[in-house]
Amino acid sequence: MRHLYRILSASCVVAVTGGGALALAAPTRPSVRTDRGCYLVGQRVHLQGAAFAPQRSYEVAIDGVDFGQRITGGQGQFSSSLVPGGLLAGFAQHVYRLEASDGTSTADTSFTVTRRTGARLLASSGNPNSLRTPFQVWDFAPNAHSVPVYLHYVAPTGTPRLTIQLGQTGGQCGYLRTGSRKVFPFLPSAGTWIFQLDTSPTFTPDPGGPVARIRVRIS
Numbered sequence: 001m002r003h004l005y006r007i008l009s010a011s012c013v014v015a016v017t018g019g020g021a022l023a024l025a026a027p028t029r030p031s032v033r034t035d036r037g038c039y040l041v042g043q044r045v046h047l048q049g050a051a052f053a054p055q056r057s058y059e060v061a062i063d064g065v066d067f068g069q070r071i072t073g074g075q076g077q078f079s080s081s082l083v084p085g086g087l088l089a090g091f092a093q094h095v096y097r098l099e100a101s102d103g104t105s106t107a108d109t110s111f112t113v114t115r116r117t118g119a120r121l122l123a124s125s126g127n128p129n130s131l132r133t134p135f136q137v138w139d140f141a142p143n144a145h146s147v148p149v150y151l152h153y154v155a156p157t158g159t160p161r162l163t164i165q166l167g168q169t170g171g172q173c174g175y176l177r178t179g180s181r182k183v184f185p186f187l188p189s190a191g192t193w194i195f196q197l198d199t200s201p202t203f204t205p206d207p208g209g210p211v212a213r214i215r216v217r218i219s
Contacts, residue, residue, distance in 0.1 A: 030076070030107040032060075032100040037172035038112050038142040044081050045111060049100050052076040058102040072102060084113060092118065092138040093173055112172040114139045119197045119212035121183060128218050131183045135166055137197055140210045141174025149176050152203040153184075156191025160203040174210070183216070190218050 028051055035046040052058055054076045059069045062084050072078045084096055093114035100107050116139055123133035141147045146168045153161040162185070169176045195214040198207040 030100075030102070030105040032098065032107040032109050034098065034109060034111045036111075036142075037144050038114060038139075038174075039084075040139075041086050041113055041115055042083065043113075044083050045098075046081045047079070047098065047100075047109075049078045049107065050076065052078070052100070052102045052105055052107075056102045058100060061099050061101075062096050076102075087113060087115065092120075092136060093171075093175060095171070110172075114142075114173040114175075117210045117212055119195075119214055121214060121216075123183075126183075128184050128188050128216075132180045133183060134180055135176075135178045135197075137166070137169070137174075137176045137212060139173050140169045140176070140199065142172075144172045145174075146170060147174060147199045148201070149197055149199065150201055152196040152198070153186075154194040154196060154203070156189065156193060162186065163201065163203055165201070166197070188218050192217050 030049065030051045032047060032049040035048075039045055047060070049058070049072070052072045054072055054074050056072050056076075057069050058072050058078060060067045060080065060082065062082075065085070067082050070078060070080060078100075087094055093112055095110055095112050097108060097110050118139065119135065119137040121133050122136060123131060126133075135151070137149055140149060148168055149166045150163055151166050152163045155161050164185070166178050167176050193216045195216060196203065196211065197213070198211040199209050200207040
């Protein structure tokens, strides 16, 4: 006597028969994805959809903004590209929510738009001996890997004075915002200091990876 067992999951059905045959059903849940997770401002986003209704009008929206309608293919698939809006002044990056719908089924995903690699202090002035502020860095790891961020203090003479680790990046573009901390953990001399932020635990003027520099003038 042949026995039939069915194992159910969220995306597929696997049927195993007594004769040892294995059948894997194709996913039926609609999906949409972008070709990567991190984009610079102005870059085109390429997307693909699958398992929607075939030969049906579909629309794509980003953060609720409609980007128009097109027609799915014979298998319910589609591919398209678009350029999302830019970033508001003062914002280093933004995580967008993309939604695709054929009127019956909906799928969504997210991606991040960032400015080019940079860093800043969120306070622009104050007593250097007591000033505290968060540090912010962005576009340090556009492959979504988490990397350490180091801050190298370079004196006005060009000599490195101290290196500290600020933390680890997160998100799709390598973003970090620290808590409030002392800008100078030592008594700085007068002149223009360079804060070099990179992923190297030792200072070198050309670290060969993502790097941002902040000039801090002490009078």
